[in-house]
Amino acid sequence: SAVISQKPSRDICQRGTSLTIQCQVDSQVTMMFWYRQQPGQSLTLIATANQGSEATYESGFVIDKFPISRPNLTFSTLTVSNMSPEDSSIYLCSVEGQGGGYTFGSGTRLTVV
Amino acid sequence: GENVEQHPSTLSVQEGDSAVIKCTYSDSASNYFPWYKQELGKRPQLIIDIRSNVGEKKDQRIAVTLNKTAKHFSLHITETQPEDSAVYFCAAKAGGTSYGKLTFGQGTILTVHP
Numbered sequence: 001s002a003v004i005s006q007k008p009s010r011d012i013c014q015r016g017t018s019l020t021i022q023c024q025v026d027s028q029v030t031m032m033f034w035y036r037q038q039p040g041q042s043l044t045l046i047a048t049a050n051q052g053s054e055a056t057y058e059s060g061f062v063i064d065k066f067p068i069s070r071p072n073l074t075f076s077t078l079t080v081s082n083m084s085p086e087d088s089s090i091y092l093c094s095v096e097g098q099g100g101g102y103t104f105g106s107g108t109r110l111t112v113v
Numbered sequence: 114g115e116n117v118e119q120h121p122s123t124l125s126v127q128e129g130d131s132a133v134i135k136c137t138y139s140d141s142a143s144n145y146f147p148w149y150k151q152e153l154g155k156r157p158q159l160i161i162d163i164r165s166n167v168g169e170k171k172d173q174r175i176a177v178t179l180n181k182t183a184k185h186f187s188l189h190i191t192e193t194q195p196e197d198s199a200v201y202f203c204a205a206k207a208g209g210t211s212y213g214k215l216t217f218g219q220g221t222i223l224t225v226h227p
Binding site (some may be wrong): 031042043094103105 | 145147157159164188217218
């Protein structure tokens with residue numbers, strides 16, 4: 001299965017600022033997925049990032065708030081913009097491996113103060 | 114879009130007992146159903162999965178069953194051990210125009226008492 005390196009692992013940010021999260025995969029993948037996991041909750045898909053095209057956002061998530069880059073088949077970034085305390089969550093990237101199973105990055109624990 | 118419902122939200126068992134977690138899905142085009150285990154502070158880890166052309170799959174103490182007609186699937190853990198304590202999530206992979214997306218259930222907190 002694919003190995004994903006995600007960073008930063010955690011950060012504490014001031015409200016109104018932005019944070020960019022990076023995910024690097026050890027193999028080329030067509031789609032990369034970005035999830036949010038609020039405290040004690042399940043995983044909610046933010047958007048799907050395809051190389052060479054704009055990301056596809058789920059209902060309730062917009063590009064201005066969560067801009068995504070996908071410059072190549074092994075790398076993607078998610079930016080959380082103009083942060084508020086409600087953005088405090090764990091953010092995870094995910095890819096589908098060749099065998100069909102999905103693996104996750106180690107997650108970014110974001111606290112907005 | 115796909116909707117996945119998971120029950121129960123919490124499950125407490127004695128060591129050695131069996132645990133069963135159930136999920137239902139809404140999109141008949143979904144074709145892949147993984148189960149994830151998430152320990153506190155860690156990433157979700159895939160523990161078993163099943164595809165829509167299979168009714169049952171087993172891996173040592175863990176098994177998953179799928180009923181496509183009823184659109185539900187279940188995780189069975191036998192001979193539970195304290196290290197099985199974690200949050201378990203089911204998920205369904207969308208077909209059709211939403212191909213590739215995983216939709217997760219709400220999660221089940223499993224506690225295995227020694």
